Amino acid sequence: MTDTLTRPGPASLAEAGRALEVGTPLDILRWASDRFGPRLTFATGFGAEGCVLLDLIGRHRLPVDIFTLDTGLLFPETYELWRRLEARYGFTIRSVGPELSIEQQAAAHGPELWAREPDRCCDMRKVTPLTAQLSGFDAWITAIRRDQTDSRATALAVEWDPRFELTKVNPLVRWTKRDVWGHLLEHDVPYNPLHDRGYPSVGCLPCTSSVNPGEPERAGRWRGAPKTECGLHADVEGADEIGHPGSLM
């Protein structure tokens, strides 16, 4: 039987979305935490937006489950940031990994699959684990902002996610990149030092390069390949990231 408390219908979600439209990110996070309790999760990719949300969750001690997709191929700086955030806020960011280790994947599908079939590699190392993980929750927090893409321009603070079939909570939906970096700097929130070294978008090490001045922020992802997204819901891959304080000056 449907649990109307944790599986709200469209009308209920729309009502909550309208009420939260004027709320702060913290208001929205608090509402979601109260509403969904342990059935709420946050999948972070350690981008700038994600660090803002981790700061709010950590400083206000919100009882939110947090995980990250550890492909086994993240930058050392990203692993270090993961540990720094845990130490700073005292929470655990769960590691969700693919079924196959790098070695097992190489044995089964050949070495460096990412260089030959990146879509297949992303599917095995990101999409499949995320889908499995979200199936155990009723709501997830994303880091999307309306000003990121045309498709996000109509995003609401709370809405139904038809792809993963759970409620999607978007606390930063009304924020700009300037708001994000203003928050990080004001609260001295740890962020990925690669952002200061020409990497506005940070993914897996073999598939991420730095970006030259004037290039799009995601130009360093799968450089030289037609691929631009990993196939994840872009809320993890495309939104929980981006930005460099220097770009705001």
Ligand code: SF4
């Ligand atoms: S970003 Fe690259 S290494 Fe990471 S999962 Fe996708 S193809 Fe594989």
